[in-house]
Amino acid sequence: MTSADLEKRPADVSRMFDRVSGHYDLTNDVLSVGVTPYWRYQTRREINPYPGQKVLDVACGTGTVSRILADHGSTVTGLDFSQGMINQAIERHGDHPNITFQQGDATELPFEDDTFDVTTVSFGIRNVQEPRKALAEMFRVTKPGGRILVCEFSHPTNGLVNWGYDTYMNVAMPSIVKLVSSDPEAYNYLFQSIQAWPEQKTFASWLREAGYQQVAYRNLTYGIVALHRGTKPATPTARQENQ
Template sequence: MEGVTSADLEKRPADVSSMFDRVSGHYDLTNDVLSVGVTPYWRLKTRQEIDPHPGQKVLDVACGTGTVSRILADHGSTVTGLDFSQGMINQAIERHGDQPNITFQQGDATDLPFEDDTFDVTTVSFGIRNVQEPKKALAEMLRVTKPGGKILVCEFSHPTNGLVRWGYDTYMNVAMPAIVKLVSSDPEAYEYLFQSIQAWPEQREFAAWLREVGYENVAHRNLTYGIVALHRGTKPASNTPSQEIH
C-alpha cells in the first residue's frame, strides 16, 4: 500500500497499531474465511477453559473487535477489553457497546493501566505475537492478575504432525495469499500476519516464557493438530514479586 508504512517482524508499535487500524473493519470476516470456519471452535475452547461466570473479573488483552470479550461477558464475567489499536477499540464499542458487562479501552499490553492483583483471569487471543516485547506483556498480565488467578493464551502455534505441518505450510504460503487478495482490503497487512505466525516459537518455548515471568502450573493444549495452542498458567498464591523483564 503505497504511502503507508507496513508492519514487519520488528513489530514497531506505531506500525502494528496503524496496520490494525486499517484492517479493523473487515478483520473478523477475513479471519473467518482464512480459518475455513474453524475460528468459532477455537473461541469455544477458549471460553470453556476460562469458565466465565458472574463475579469473575477478566482482562482481555489485544481484544481486537471484542468478539471474545462479548462471549465471556454473555456468560456472566465482567470484562475489560484492551487493545493498542484505537480502530479496533472503535469497532468493539460499535459492535458490543450494548453489553453492560464490558468496558473497552485503548492501551499498551507492555504497560497495562491497571493496579496490581486486579483480575481473576487475564487472557489474550491471537494477539501476543503482535507485541514487540511479548515477555514484558506476559509479566504485566501476571502483575495485574490476582494471586491464584490464571492466564489463558490462545495463539497460533506449530502443527505436531508432519503431514499436517506440510499441508498447513502449503496453505499458508500458496493458498492464503490468493484468498487474502480477494477478501481483504489490505493484503500487505496479512503478509505480515502470515510471517508472524511462522516466526512464532513452538509450544514448549512459549510455555518456558510463561514460567520465566513467574507463572506456575504451566501447560498447553493443542487445537486442530497444533495449528493453535491454548496455553495456561497460574499466578502463585503468595505475592512474590514477578521477575522483571527488560
C-alpha cells in the same frame, strides 16, 4: 508496515490494525475455513466464565471473545493498542453492561496490581514487540491464585499436517487474501508473524519466566493453535518478593 517487517514497532502495528479493523473478523473466518468459532469455544470453556469473575481481555480486537465471556456472566475489560479495533468493539458490543473497552499498551497495562481473576489474550501476543514484558504485565495485574490463558497460533505437531498447513499458508492463503481482505499487505505480515512465532514449549517457558506456575498447553487442530495456561501463585515466591 511492509510484509517483511517483523520488528513490530508499536506505531506500525497500531496503524496496520486500524486499517484492517472493519473487515478483520470476516477475513479471519474465511481464512480459517470456519474453524475460528471452535477456537473461541475452547477458549471460553477453558476460562469457564461466571458472574462476578473479572477478566482482562488483552489485544481484544473487535471484542468477539470479550462478548462471549460477558454473555456468560464475566465482567470484562477489553484492551487493544489499536484505536480502530476499539472503535469497532464499542460499535458492536459497547452497549453490553458487562464490558468496558479501552485503548492501551499490553506492555504497560493501565491497571493496579492484583486486579483480575483471569487475564487472556487471543491471537494478539505475537503482535506485541516485547511479548515477555506483556506477560509480566499480565502477571502483575492478575490476582494471586488467578489465571492466564493465551490462545495463539503455534506449530503443527504432525508432519503431514505441518506440510499441508505450510502449503496453505504460502500458496493458497495469499490468493484468498487478495479476494477478501481490505489490506493484503497487512496479512502478509500476519502470516510471517505466525511462522516466526516460537513453538509451544518455548512459549510455555516464557510463562514460567513471568512467574506463572502450573503452566501447561493444549494443542487445537493438530497444533495449528495452542491454548496456554498458567496460575499466579497464591502467595509470593521468593523471586517475586525480591523484585
